[in-house]
Amino acid sequence: MDERDWLILQTLYAQKNITHAAQALYISQPALTNRLKQMEKEFGVQIVTRGRRGIQFTPQGEYLAKCADDMVHRMQRIKENVLNMESNMSGTLRLGVSTFFTDYKLPGILKLFKEEYPNIEFKVTTEWSSHITHLIYNQDVHVGFVKGDYGWKDQKRLLFKETICIASKDKIDLAHLPDMPRIDYRTDQNxxxxxxxxxxxxxxxxxxxxxDVDKAGTCKNMVANGLGYAILPSMILDDLEDLHKIELKNAAGEPIIRKSWMFFHEESLQLNIVKAFVEFIERIDLMSIH
Structure with a gap:
């Protein structure tokens, strides 16, 4: 079993479908099936059974698939530790980033960081903030960017705060808000x-x-075209000056604030690329990056 075999098992267990797993791994279906047969021959057990609804893992296959997660992570850490011994800064930085951060901040951040450290590559996973917290907890990513508070106990840095606004093309009387057309969008549960x-x-x-639309950016564009009002984080609206905006306030009359955080593990700072990235984020002006 080599590293590629463990990755195949890990992906196959997640997909439960040979065709989808082959596509995710960028290999042909026959090649994946052949590697699976070789693994079964090596261990002398049947790893999966095939049925009308895809594949099912045998008890032995379940065990090997769970081992695959550990083996893939172990190989990742070995590679990172070896690269960490080099004097030049290189390697792959794994980032977990909320959807908003990916659309509005990440491209500018990576561009500036790449200018300082041209040999560092990036693997970016974009998900809801709740899932990013899960990824950073399991060390599937080095650094996570999330919006909202998720009870993270390890290292974290407050990046910025923003209000939540009712945005519309025309002025709104809050008393009539329930009778006005609202544009809604998919967002994180928080x-x-x-x-x-x-x-x-x-x-x-x-x-x-x-x-009802899938993204906040689409929602914003519809508001800008006068199709209704929406309730959006203020930073999304910064580039639209002609919209009317009303901040949401709590029962005490205070603006409702949403915080954005950078999460990471203390031990991850032992990796040069993570330490460099964290220090980079701490010294740049995130508010000026678009």
């Missing part, structure tokens, strides 16, 4: 709970959702 709580505190009936 922000959804904050907005839903605010709504329940102020209105007795649900909002009138007229359009």
């Amino acid at each position: 922000l959804k709970m904050v907005v839903d709580h605010w709504w329940a505190e102020n209105y007795a009936k649900p909002p009138l959702i007229s359009i």
Whole structure:
């Protein structure tokens, strides 16, 4: 079993489908099937069974698939430790980034960091903040960028704060908000709970959702075209000056604040590339990056 075999097992266990696993690994289906047969021959057991709904792992296959996670992580750490012994800064920095951060901040950050450290490569996973927290906890990524508070106990840095706003093309009377067309979008559970709580505190009936889209950026563009109002984090709206914006406030009359954080493990700072990236984020002005 080599590193590639463990990666095949890990991916196959996640996908439960040979075709999808082959696509994720960028290899042909026959090549994957052949490697699987070689693994079964090496261990002398059947790893998977094939059925109408895809594949099922045998008990022995389940055990090997769980071992695969440990083996892939172990090989990753070995490679990182070897590269860490080099005097020049090189290697792959694994980042877990919330959707908003990917769209609005990450490209500029990576461009500036790459200018300082041209030999460092990036592997970026974009997910909801709740999932990024899970990835950083399991050390699947070196550094995580999340929005909202998730009870992270290891190292974290506050990146910036923002308010949450009602945005519309025309002025809005808050008393009439429940009867006005709202544009909604998919967002992380943390922000959804904050907005839903605010709504329940102020209105007795649900909002009138007229359009439902998948991304905040699409939602913003629809608001800019006068198709309805939306409730969005303020930073998304910074480039639109002609919109009318009203900050959400809590029962005490204070603006509701949403924080963005950088999470990482203390032990990860032993890797030169992680230490360099964390120090880079700490010294740049994130608010000026677009």
